[in-house]
Amino acid sequence: MRTALILLLLLALAAIPGSLFPQRSAGVSAVNQYLEDNPNLGRVLDALGMFDVFGSIWFTAIYLLLLISVIGCVVPRLRAHLDSLRSAPPPVPADLSRLADYQQLTTKASAADVVTTAEAWFRKHHWRLATKAAKSGTGLSAEKGYARETGNLLFHASLIVIVVGVAVGALWGYRGQVLVREGTGFSNTLVAYDEFSAGRLFDAKNLPPFGFELEDFEAEFEREGTQKGSPRQFTASALTRSEPGANWQRETLEVNHPLEFSGTKIFLTGHGYAPVLTVTDPAGHVQFSDSVIFLPRDGNFTSIGVVKIPDAPQQVGLEGIFLPSAVVDEERGPISVFPAPDSPALFLVAWQGDLGVDSGEPQNVYQLRTEDMKRLGVTSLLPGDVWSLPQLGHVRFEGVDRFISLQIAHEPGRQLVLVASIAALIGLLFGLFVPRRRIWLKVTNDTQKKTVVEVAGLSRQGYAGLSSDIAEMLGEVRRVK
Amino acid sequence: MTLAQTSLLLVYASLIALAIAMIAFATVYANTRTKVLVGSATKPQSQPVRSRAVNIGYSVSWLALALLGAALVTRGLAVMRAPWGNMYEFALSGAFAGLAAFLVLSLKRNPDWLAVWVVVPVFALVGLAVTVLYTEAGPLVPALNSAWLIVHVSAAIVAFGAFTVAAGASIACLVIEWMRKRASDAPWLATAPTESVLDRFTYRLTAFGFPIWTFAVIAGAIWAENAWGRYWGWDPKETWALISWVAYAAYLHARVTAGWRPNRTMIIGLVGYATLLFNFFGVNILIPGLHSYAGI
Numbered sequence: 001m002r003t004a005l006i007l008l009l010l011l012a013l014a015a016i017p018g019s020l021f022p023q024r025s026a027g028v029s030a031v032n033q034y035l036e037d038n039p040n041l042g043r044v045l046d047a048l049g050m051f052d053v054f055g056s057i058w059f060t061a062i063y064l065l066l067l068i069s070v071i072g073c074v075v076p077r078l079r080a081h082l083d084s085l086r087s088a089p090p091p092v093p094a095d096l097s098r099l100a101d102y103q104q105l106t107t108k109a110s111a112a113d114v115v116t117t118a119e120a121w122f123r124k125h126h127w128r129l130a131t132k133a134a135k136s137g138t139g140l141s142a143e144k145g146y147a148r149e150t151g152n153l154l155f156h157a158s159l160i161v162i163v164v165g166v167a168v169g170a171l172w173g174y175r176g177q178v179l180v181r182e183g184t185g186f187s188n189t190l191v192a193y194d195e196f197s198a199g200r201l202f203d204a205k206n207l208p209p210f211g212f213e214l215e216d217f218e219a220e221f222e223r224e225g226t227q228k229g230s231p232r233q234f235t236a237s238a239l240t241r242s243e244p245g246a247n248w249q250r251e252t253l254e255v256n257h258p259l260e261f262s263g264t265k266i267f268l269t270g271h272g273y274a275p276v277l278t279v280t281d282p283a284g285h286v287q288f289s290d291s292v293i294f295l296p297r298d299g300n301f302t303s304i305g306v307v308k309i310p311d312a313p314q315q316v317g318l319e320g321i322f323l324p325s326a327v328v329d330e331e332r333g334p335i336s337v338f339p340a341p342d343s344p345a346l347f348l349v350a351w352q353g354d355l356g357v358d359s360g361e362p363q364n365v366y367q368l369r370t371e372d373m374k375r376l377g378v379t380s381l382l383p384g385d386v387w388s389l390p391q392l393g394h395v396r397f398e399g400v401d402r403f404i405s406l407q408i409a410h411e412p413g414r415q416l417v418l419v420a421s422i423a424a425l426i427g428l429l430f431g432l433f434v435p436r437r438r439i440w441l442k443v444t445n446d447t448q449k450k451t452v453v454e455v456a457g458l459s460r461q462g463y464a465g466l467s468s469d470i471a472e473m474l475g476e477v478r479r480v481k
Numbered sequence: 482m483t484l485a486q487t488s489l490l491l492v493y494a495s496l497i498a499l500a501i502a503m504i505a506f507a508t509v510y511a512n513t514r515t516k517v518l519v520g521s522a523t524k525p526q527s528q529p530v531r532s533r534a535v536n537i538g539y540s541v542s543w544l545a546l547a548l549l550g551a552a553l554v555t556r557g558l559a560v561m562r563a564p565w566g567n568m569y570e571f572a573l574s575g576a577f578a579g580l581a582a583f584l585v586l587s588l589k590r591n592p593d594w595l596a597v598w599v600v601v602p603v604f605a606l607v608g609l610a611v612t613v614l615y616t617e618a619g620p621l622v623p624a625l626n627s628a629w630l631i632v633h634v635s636a637a638i639v640a641f642g643a644f645t646v647a648a649g650a651s652i653a654c655l656v657i658e659w660m661r662k663r664a665s666d667a668p669w670l671a672t673a674p675t676e677s678v679l680d681r682f683t684y685r686l687t688a689f690g691f692p693i694w695t696f697a698v699i700a701g702a703i704w705a706e707n708a709w710g711r712y713w714g715w716d717p718k719e720t721w722a723l724i725s726w727v728a729y730a731a732y733l734h735a736r737v738t739a740g741w742r743p744n745r746t747m748i749i750g751l752v753g754y755a756t757l758l759f760n761f762f763g764v765n766i767l768i769p770g771l772h773s774y775a776g777i
Contacts, residue, residue, distance in 0.1 A: 005735055428691070
């Protein structure tokens with residue numbers, strides 16, 4: 001018990017840094033930001049595993065030790081419990097008068113009748129019973145509340161199953177993020193994901209081959225009061241099919257209402273704006289015409305994004321800030337003051353030169369590398385505005401679409417974890433609230449041919465109902481004539 | 482006056498009632514009157530007489546509970562949803578649960594000694610709610626808009642109430658034992674409850690709260706699976722809920738560990754309570770996470 005206690009306290013202590021420092025499992029960018037802000041401290045913390053606490057060696061060691069300690073506790077106790085379930089309750093102690101609730105009464109009824117009556121009462125109230133007749137008198141041992149230990153064992157065994165279920169999810173599960181613009185879609189293959197992580201035993205062949213197309217997304221925000229700007233309702237309307245060739249179904253996706261395809265769930269976790277741009281070269285050829293995902297940077301959806309046009313004679317890049325409700329602040333410059341597109345504006349910087357996309361190195365699609373590029377100009381555009389640049393041609397800000405971010409996840413052990421959690425809870429209730437208690441009776445004949453009944457009880461949990469149990473049983477005995 | 486304004490007025494009124502109750506209950510630790518009852522013929526029992534001040538304390542506490550309850554109901558009506566959408570509402574609900582748990586217990590038992598240790602944190606919670614945490618009444622953010630809000634949050638609040646009273650009993654016990662050890666001859670010590678009585682009291686409340694807390698964590702995991710796509714993601718709030726769970730599990734183990742005196746066991750319970758408080762205040766205010774929408 002002392003080992004379990006120390007390990008429990010260690011586990012609680014070890015989990016604390018996981019909540020104080022950004023965790024890679026929750027998002028790599030926050031960790032990188034922390035490392036950038038605190039390079040020296042960050043390096044030390046990183047070496048100690050502080051950014052990956054729940055996967056670190058020391059955290060794993062603690063919970064594995066705890067698991068071993070639980071197994072080491074459950075197995076022998078299970079054996080002892082099964083033994084006690086099969087064997088009779090312990091015999092009557094030599095000196096009953098030293099126990100709690102000791103009582104003695106003398107009756108004219110015969111010893112045999114007293115024993116039968118008491119036995120009948122115990123049986124009726126589901127006590128386990130053993131009667132032992134000896135020359136000195138008859139001893140009755142009764143015990144109840146085995147469900148306490150059964151509950152304890154169920155609880156601890158369920159904890160082991162929960163850990164197994166979590167491990168199954170960690171080994172075979174996967175999760176990823178896909179950003180989808182209005183009017184576009186994807187089919188569920190690895191290339192569709194912006195972020196993807198999977199357990200060691202995951203096989204990409206097991207991705208269910210569903211298809212998803214976003215038709216329309218709507219977001220509502222609070223317009224009045226101090227909570228102005230708080231999100232109120234997000235609704236995505238989408239077409240889905242379970243596999244290529246299947247019929248498309250129209251579905252509504254909302255927060256708290258995921259879609260599901262053979263165990264894989266699709267959650268709506270975020271959204272943002274995708275301004276639509278058309279770029280034509282001076283000769284009038286369309287170089288680019290599409291919506292572009294701009295990642296939101298604050299609660300009012302000040303968003304940044306880039307457009308790369310590698311096919312132009314001279315490669316072109318556009319960097320932009322999109323503001324759904326633009327206001328030009330005297331001190332802070334252009335900012336967005338509300339998350340809905342009430343007065344959208346787009347600020348663009350145009351670059352020309354080498355985008356660096358031909359080098360073969362993987363590139364961040366949301367960033368422009370401008371070291372080898374020349375700045376052509378800066379402008380601000382309202383929807384419908386055209387920006388003309390002699391070297392580049394025309395950039396037209398057509399309007400703005402939205403995009404949503406979807407979390408796609410499969411956690412194979414989750415049903416097991418749920419069942420085990422419920423079992424643990426049931427076990428806990430029995431283990432905490434069922435009192436284990438014993439009552440002993442000693443029935444003897446005294447010299448006046450009267451029957452002497454001695455009773456005592458024992459409950460380690462200090463069960464208050466024991467004395468009333470004894471009183472009720474003795475009441476029956478007294479009634480015997 | 483709008484419903485939300487009525488609600489706020491009721492909160493202020495409850496704050497006044499709580500302040501009076503606090504002073505009234507503090508007199509327990511100064512009261513000297515005892516009455517010797519010659520009860521069951523064998524040994525005379527010495528039993529404290531409830532002073533008028535303590536009786537006032539109970540009456541005013543019931544009033545404060547009614548006011549807080551009315552404040553929560555009007556707040557809920559003002560926004561047409563369960564009043565569990567932001568920290569202000571959680572704080573009021575937690576205060577209500579703690580006070581209710583204490584007063585319900587006072588019907589059957591005699592918790593005079595821990596009254597002040599419950600009413601002070603309740604007062605502090607309500608005070609913080611109206612000064613620091615106050616949020617205008619408004620509808621829910623989409624992530625909270627789920628039936629699981631009621632299941633998950635109500636369980637957490639009920640468990641918090643039980644743990645609050647358990648923490649009050651622990652502090653009362655530690656204070657009384659500390660005074661006894663100092664051989665203080667304060668007359669009130671003679672009638673103060675024994676360590677084992679307060680220990681059992683604390684245990685019962687913790688044993689009541691622990692499965693409910695467990696249920697709150699499980700319900701939260703089911704909801705998280707529905708809303709965020711994973712039942713457990715080590716979000717700071719989840720992590721601290723587990724830390725509290727582990728701390729209270731440690732308390733339950735310590736209590737049956739041979740050689741652990743009640744005072745040490747109670748300190749583990751109080752550490753558990755401190756983690757609950759940190760989860761509510763620290764995590765919501767200091768640490769960014771998925772539960773941060775709870776709003777200040």
